[in-house]
Amino acid sequence: MRVSNVTVRRRLVWLLVGGLLVYTTLLFRLGYLQLYQSPWLLGKAEDLWSRDIPIEPKRGRIYDRHGRLLAQNVSAPSVLAVPAQVRDPAETARKLAAVLGMREEKVYRLITKRQLMVRIQPEGRKISQEKAEAVRALRLPGIIVAEDSRRYYPRGAFAAHVLGFVGIDNQGLAGVEKVYDERLRGVPGYVSFYADAKGGAIPNERQRYTPAKDGQDLVLTIDATIQAILERELEHAQMTYQAENVIGVAMDPKTGEILAMASMPDFDPGRYAQYPVEVVNRNMPIWRQYEPGSTFKIITLAAALEEGVVRLDETFNDPGYATVAGVRLRCWRRGGHGHQTFWEVVENSCNPGFVELGERLGKERLYRYIRTFGFGDRTGVDLVGEQRGQLFSLERMGPVELATTAFGQGVSVTPIQQVAAVSAAINGGKLMRPHIAKAWRDPQTGKVVEEVKPQVVQQVISPETSKLVREALERVVANGTGRNAYIDGYRVGGKTGTAQKPAPGGGYLPNEHIVSFIGFAPADDPQVVVYVAVDNPQGIQFGGVVAAPIVRNILDETLRYLEVTPRKEQLERKFRYGDEKLVPVPNLVGESIDELRRSYYTFRLDVEGSGTTVLYQSPQPGVKVRPGAVIRLYLGPGGQGASQPKPDDNPPAVH
Numbered sequence: 001m002r003v004s005n006v007t008v009r010r011r012l013v014w015l016l017v018g019g020l021l022v023y024t025t026l027l028f029r030l031g032y033l034q035l036y037q038s039p040w041l042l043g044k045a046e047d048l049w050s051r052d053i054p055i056e057p058k059r060g061r062i063y064d065r066h067g068r069l070l071a072q073n074v075s076a077p078s079v080l081a082v083p084a085q086v087r088d089p090a091e092t093a094r095k096l097a098a099v100l101g102m103r104e105e106k107v108y109r110l111i112t113k114r115q116l117m118v119r120i121q122p123e124g125r126k127i128s129q130e131k132a133e134a135v136r137a138l139r140l141p142g143i144i145v146a147e148d149s150r151r152y153y154p155r156g157a158f159a160a161h162v163l164g165f166v167g168i169d170n171q172g173l174a175g176v177e178k179v180y181d182e183r184l185r186g187v188p189g190y191v192s193f194y195a196d197a198k199g200g201a202i203p204n205e206r207q208r209y210t211p212a213k214d215g216q217d218l219v220l221t222i223d224a225t226i227q228a229i230l231e232r233e234l235e236h237a238q239m240t241y242q243a244e245n246v247i248g249v250a251m252d253p254k255t256g257e258i259l260a261m262a263s264m265p266d267f268d269p270g271r272y273a274q275y276p277v278e279v280v281n282r283n284m285p286i287w288r289q290y291e292p293g294s295t296f297k298i299i300t301l302a303a304a305l306e307e308g309v310v311r312l313d314e315t316f317n318d319p320g321y322a323t324v325a326g327v328r329l330r331c332w333r334r335g336g337h338g339h340q341t342f343w344e345v346v347e348n349s350c351n352p353g354f355v356e357l358g359e360r361l362g363k364e365r366l367y368r369y370i371r372t373f374g375f376g377d378r379t380g381v382d383l384v385g386e387q388r389g390q391l392f393s394l395e396r397m398g399p400v401e402l403a404t405t406a407f408g409q410g411v412s413v414t415p416i417q418q419v420a421a422v423s424a425a426i427n428g429g430k431l432m433r434p435h436i437a438k439a440w441r442d443p444q445t446g447k448v449v450e451e452v453k454p455q456v457v458q459q460v461i462s463p464e465t466s467k468l469v470r471e472a473l474e475r476v477v478a479n480g481t482g483r484n485a486y487i488d489g490y491r492v493g494g495k496t497g498t499a500q501k502p503a504p505g506g507g508y509l510p511n512e513h514i515v516s517f518i519g520f521a522p523a524d525d526p527q528v529v530v531y532v533a534v535d536n537p538q539g540i541q542f543g544g545v546v547a548a549p550i551v552r553n554i555l556d557e558t559l560r561y562l563e564v565t566p567r568k569e570q571l572e573r574k575f576r577y578g579d580e581k582l583v584p585v586p587n588l589v590g591e592s593i594d595e596l597r598r599s600y601y602t603f604r605l606d607v608e609g610s611g612t613t614v615l616y617q618s619p620q621p622g623v624k625v626r627p628g629a630v631i632r633l634y635l636g637p638g639g640q641g642a643s644q645p646k647p648d649d650n651p652p653a654v655h
Contacts, residue, residue, distance in 0.1 A: 056148050057186030058443065059170060060215035062163060062177075064224040065257075065438055069154060071163055071177070071269075076150040077132040079124035081111045085142030092140050099134045100124050111142070125168055126150045151177075157268045159227050161283040162220070162261050162383070162436060165269035174272075174281060176218065176436060178384050183440065186215035216449065217441040221257035226250055226528075229557050230260040233550050234532070238264040241537030241546060247284045247415050250554065253423035253520060253529045255454040256432030258381070259558075261285050286379075286386040289412040290533075293499030293543070294349045294481075295422070295518050296408030300357050301346060302425045302469050303369035306461045309360040312342045312472060322352035325399040329355060332498070346472045347480030349496060351407045358406025363397045366406065372460050373421040374431055375413055381434040389413040408499065419531045422518050425469045426493065426526050429461040474523040478571035484548035485519050486573045487556050488624035489566035493526075494519030494551065496543035501536065512536050517547035521555050527564055530554050553630070557618055585631060587621035588614050593635055603629045611635040 062071035079100065086092050093108035100107075100123045110118050119125065125148075127135075132145050151166040164175020172181035189212030234246045243264075250260040263284035267275040282288070304310045320336030322329045331337065331351045337344070345353030358366055370376070376391045390412040392401045404410040416434055424431040433455040440450040461469075473493035476482040481496045497516035500508040516533035520526040532550045540546060585603075588596060591614050593607060603625065609615075615636040619625060 055146065055189035055210075055212045056170060057188055057212035058149060058214040059151060059166065059186065060184040060217045060443060062184075062218045062220065064220055064222045064227070065259075066223065067219070068224045070159060070220070070222075070224070071151060071153050073149040074152045075129060076126035076148055077129070077145050078126055078148040079120040079132075079135055080144045080146050081118050081120060082142045082144065083111055083113055083115060083118065086111050087141045092143065095138050095140060096120065096124075096135065096143065099131060099138070100127070122168070151270070153268070153270045155224075156270070157266045158224075158231070159222060159262065160266045160269050160280075161263060161285075162222060162258075163269055164384070165272040165280070174384060175269075175283070176220070176383065179382050180218060180437065184215040184218060187213040189213070214443045217443050217446075218437060219439040219441060219448075221252075221259065221436055221438045222261070223259045225561055226554075226558050227260040227262065229554055229561075230530075231262045231264075231266075233554050234262055234264045237532075237534055237537075237546075237550050241534060241539065243534045243537045245284055245288070245533075245535040247288065247533045247535075248531065248550075248554070249285045249415055249419045250528055250530045250558065251419050251423060251434060253427040253526045254432070256420070256423070256434045257438065257454070258434055258436050259528060261436075263288075281385070283383055283385055285415040286381060286383050287414070289387050289389050289414055290514050291411065291499040291502065292408045292413050292418060293497035293514070293516065294408055295418055295495050295497035295516055295531075295543075296411070296413070297346070297349065297354050297406070298422055298425050298469065298473065298495055298518075299370060299373050299375075300354050300361075300366065300406045301472060302373075302461050302465060303361055303366055304357040305468050306369070306465045307361060307365060310342055310357060312346075312468065315339055315341055316345055316350075316353050316356060318345075318350050318352045320352075322355040322403065324355065324359075324403045327400050329400075329403055343472060343475060344480075347475050349476075349481045354407040355403040358402050359399075361406075363394065363402045366402065367391075367394050367397065369460070370405070370411075372431075372458065373424060374457070375411070375417055375421065379416055379420050379434050381416055382436050386416065387414050389417055408497065415531055415533060418518060419529060422495075422520070422531075423526075423529050424460050426466060426473070426520055426529070428463040429459050429466045431457040431460050433457050470523050470526070473520075474571060477519070479574040481544040482517065482519070482548050483573060484544055485517060485552040485555070487521070487552055487559075489570075490521050490555070490559055490564070491523035491567050491570045492519055492521045492552070492555060493523040494548070496548060497533075498541065498543045511541070513541040515541055515543040515546045517543050517551045519548070519551040519555055521559055522564065522567055524567070527562060528555065528558055530558070557632075560618060560620065583624060583627055585617075585619050585621055585623050585625055588617050588631070588633060589621075590614060593633065596633075603627060603631050606630050606632045607635060608632065609635040611637045613637065 058073050061069060064070055089108055089112050092111060093104045097104040097107045102123045110120055135145050162175055164177035165173055166177050167173050170185060172178035189210045230248045230250055234248045238246045246264045248262050251258050265279055267280050272280045317339050318331055318336040320331050320334060329351060337348050337350050370391065375389055378386045378388055392405060401410060420431065420434050435452060437452050439448050439452060441447060442449050470493055473495055474491055477485050477492045477494050482494045485492055485494050495518055499514050501512040501514060503509045514533055514535050515537060518531040520529040530551045532547045534546050537546050593612055593614060596605060613636060614633045616634040618632045
């Protein structure tokens with residue numbers, strides 16, 4: 001078939017139009033890619049070419065409330081490899097293994113991986129400066145020594161459960177290190193360079209540096225001096241009584257700031273892997289749940305006073321037991337206390353008297369106050385692993401459960417719950433949220449960037465009721481079961497606790513108790529509340545005998561350290577048969593320690609520091625103590641004009 005010229009021309013025109021459309025489309029597409037997508041494409045290309053050497057940020061330091069260092073970082077470089085840049089893998093493996101103490105086969109396997117970058121680990125992670133310099137001196141192609149750091153705790157086991165610890169990748173694993181990991185860790189930086197498809201560095205391309213952003217510094221509510229006092233007393237108690245655990249907390253009852261927190265046994269957070277998991281992962285003051293015993297009576301007392309179901313001057317007869325729904329609940333004192341006022345019911349920690357208070361309140365009101373004081377819920381303290389405790393449900397609380405709950409049996413609570421609740425009972429009625437973080441600081445300037453304010457959870461009782469509770473608990477220390485916590489010159493209030501340990505299959509373990517004491521001072525204006533619990537002490541198992549003297553020692557030294565003014569008026573301590581009379585402490589400042597050791601004194605000497613002359617003593621001269629009490633002496637060089645610094649200016653680590 002013959003094609004006409006017109007048809008040919010028409011086809012050529014359509015072909016030309018089609019070609020122009022294709023050309024125009026390609027032109028527009030090219031322009032779009034060049035003008036609009038160029039930055040995106042360039043970024044994609046750079047991602048393919050770029051190799052990053054990480055720069056770890058410096059983890060934020062941790063301080064006590066007065067700026068004393070508790071956790072910091074020390075340089076610990078790490079070894080990296082870029083496999084594509086390693087020229088002689090066998091020789092590189094041989095030399096690197098010799099410096100790092102590794103097997104050559106392991107190093108060879110790492111540096112020949114088909115990866116852009118590998119870590120020589122674990123032996124090449126966070127190494128010493130000496131090893132780092134030795135690796136650099138080898139000048140091995142493809143081997144890089146990157147700046148890195150490891151966590152260092154200058155005081156060893158000091159405040160271990162509060163601080164927690166950090167893993168090899170700079171991640172917080174426990175304590176405040178974990179709670180505030182994101183803010184402490186910071187943001188990593190890196191050094192970038194361009195490499196070809198095989199990983200080799202592209203010549204004449206300069207490196208890019210993106211600095212790391214260091215983590216913020218954390219200031220705790222912990223006071224290192226009070227922490228040292230607490231830990232020393234807990235450690236001494238564990239050795240003296242061969243206890244399974246010893247737990248202690250000191251808190252400002254007005255703010256909820258935790259001044260000290262510890263439990264024994266403890267551990268060194270810098271070597272946490274060498275300790276049992278149950279020791280390093282359980283912060284006992286917030287994790288341990290147990291029946292509180294008589295310290296829980298403070299809540300029953302506060303509720304009864306607030307509801308007006310009792311007057312402390314009315315009388316009550318204790319025959320030695322209370323019968324509830326056919327069950328006989330005995331008093332700890334065989335034969336009972338007889339006729340007594342409710343002031344004396346509290347002083348004597350009389351179980352039948354508190355059963356009476358529980359019955360007057362009724363289960364609905366008592367249960368409401370228990371929950372209002374924070375039991376059955378976490379306090380919200382900023383630490384890892386806090387437990388809720390366990391309460392009877394209101395539906396399951398019969399007459400017997402009501403009675404036992406009123407004197408602290410059958411319910412489980414944590415130490416931090418007890419400290420928070422008792423603080424509310426004595427501070428004017430405000431339940432405060434306990435907290436451990438006080439402020440955040442800029443790591444470069446040291447300026448405060450955020451301050452943690454005290455937080456009131458709720459008002460649980462009136463200030464008037466709180467005042468009555470303080471007065472009743474002061475009488476416990478002066479006249480009752482807490483007499484071993486009495487401090488001459490300071491008004492101390494408190495309550496003993498002796499609780500049986502439940503058996504796994506039900507009932508209670510024979511001759512196994514958790515004994516405790518919670519005390520506060522001064523009773524007219526509480527500045528500090530201290531709780532100590534001793535788990536299964538060997539020998540005598542009464543809170544007033546074991547735990548009260550420990551709290552007394554902690555309170556005594558803490559009040560003097562805080563320079564709390566002694567009270568001129570306080571209740572006289574009621575002496576009973578077997579009590580020891582108080583004797584004044586002599587002035588030992590300026591005396592030779594050798595002479596003192598050869599002399600006879602009715603108390604024990606606890607010596608710290610180096611030197612031959614006593615520069616400072618605690619308690620101060622003239623303070624009345626029991627015979628056999630510990631007098632702490634701080635030594636220094638002798639001679640005229642020797643200064644007498646307070647030991648808390650630079651508190652010694654307890655380990």
